[in-house]
Amino acid sequence: MTTSDPIPYLDPAPDASPGQHARRGDRNAPVTPLHPAPLAIAGSTGGVPDSTGVASINKSLAILEIVAERGGASAREVSASLALPLPTVYRLMQTLVQSDYLVHLRSEHRFELGYKLHRLGVSLHRQIGVPQQVRAEVDGLHASARAAAYFAVYRGSDVVVIYIVDSPENPRLQPLTFGFHEAAHATAFGKIMLSGMTAEQRDQYLGAHGQARLTQTTVTNRATLDHELAAISATGVAWEHEEFMPGMSCAAVGVRDGAGLVVGSVAVSARARDLDGREREVELLLRESGARLSRYFRSGTLPARHPD
Structure with a gap:
C-alpha cells in the first residue's frame, strides 16, 4: 500500500x-541533527520578559511541539524536557486545553493534541x-x-x-x-x-x-x-x-x-x-x-x- x-x-x-x-x-x-533541540524559549534565560506575552507564546509553542513529537506527554515530562518550572507548564497547558489546542486525559495524567490543531491543519492543506x-x-x-x-x-x-x-x-x-x-x-x-x-x-x-x-x-x-x-x-x-x-x-x-x-x-x-x-x-x-x-x-x- x-x-x-x-x-x-x-x-x-x-x-x-x-x-x-x-x-x-x-x-x-x-x-x-536536522532537529537538534526543541523550539527556543524566549525569556527563559533572561531574554524577552513574560510581560510582553512573547515568551509565553514561545513556551506554548514549544509545549505543543513536545506533545506532538511524543504522541502525548505529562506536565512533568514537558517540564523536564523544556527545563521550565512545573507550575508554569501547568498554567500554559491548562490555557491550551481551554483553547482546544490540547486535551487533558485525566485518567492517564497526560495531555494530547487538541481538535483545533486539526482544523488548522485542514485549513493549511486547503490553502496550499x-x-x-x-x-x-x-x-x-x-x-x-x-x-x-x-x-x-x-x-x-x-x-x-x-x-x-x-x-x-x-x-x-x-x-x-x-x-x-x-x-x-x-x-x-x-x-x-x-x-x-x-x-x-x-x-x-x-x-x-x-x-x-x-x-x-x-x-x-x-x-x-x-x-x-x-x-x-x-x-x-x-x-x-x-x-x-x-x-x-x-x-x-x-x-x-x-x-x-x-x-x-x-x-x-x-x-x-x-x-x-x-x-x-x-x-x-x-x-x-x-x-x-x-x-x-x-x-x-x-x-x-x-x-x-
Whole structure:
C-alpha cells in the first residue's frame, strides 16, 4: 500500500547530460541533527520578559511541539524536557486545553493534541491545495520509478514539500512530511529550486537558512554549492547522494511556469544501492514528469502519461 502527503512543486529544466556531482568538504566535521533541540524559549534565560506575552507564546509553542513529537506527554515530562518550572507548564497547558489546542486525559495524567490543531491543519492543506492532476502525476512517478516521489514549491521565502507518495518498499526520506521546508542545500528538490533563483535571492535564502551539515557528505561550503548549482542549471537535473540522509539518494527536476521560471520541483528518492546503475532511467522519468507538470502550470492541462 502506498501513502501520500500534500507537497509543493518543482521545475523541469532543459534536456542535457546526467548530472551527478561530487561532494567536497571536511568529512570529519561534526554532523548537525536536522532537529537538534526543541523550539527556543524566549525569556527563559533572561531574554524577552513574560510581560510582553512573547515568551509565553514561545513556551506554548514549544509545549505543543513536545506533545506532538511524543504522541502525548505529562506536565512533568514537558517540564523536564523544556527545563521550565512545573507550575508554569501547568498554567500554559491548562490555557491550551481551554483553547482546544490540547486535551487533558485525566485518567492517564497526560495531555494530547487538541481538535483545533486539526482544523488548522485542514485549513493549511486547503490553502496550499495540490490539484488532483498534480497528485496523479506524482503518484504515477512513484510507481514507474519504484521510488518515493515528491512535489515541492515556493511558499513565501521557503522551499516547501506539499505532496509525497511512498510505500513500505520505497519509503520517503525522514523526516520529510507535508510542509517540510528545511535543508534545501542538501536535497535534490531544494537544489533545483536554488539553481532557479537569482544570485540575490539565493544569497538571501542561504543567509537566512545556512548550510548545516546533516551527514558527512553534505555540501557546507558556499563556493562548492554555487559551482554545483551552476552545473544543475545547465543540465536541468539535481542529484544528492547521502547528503540529507545516510544510505539514501535523491534526484529532481524543475517545474516551470509560462514565463519559464522555476516554480517547483518533482523528485524521487530511494536507497542509494537501489539507484546505482539506474541514473539514466530515473532522469528520463523525472524529465517526462517535469515536462508534463510544466505543461499543466502553463496551460492547466496535463498530457496523459505514457504506459509503462
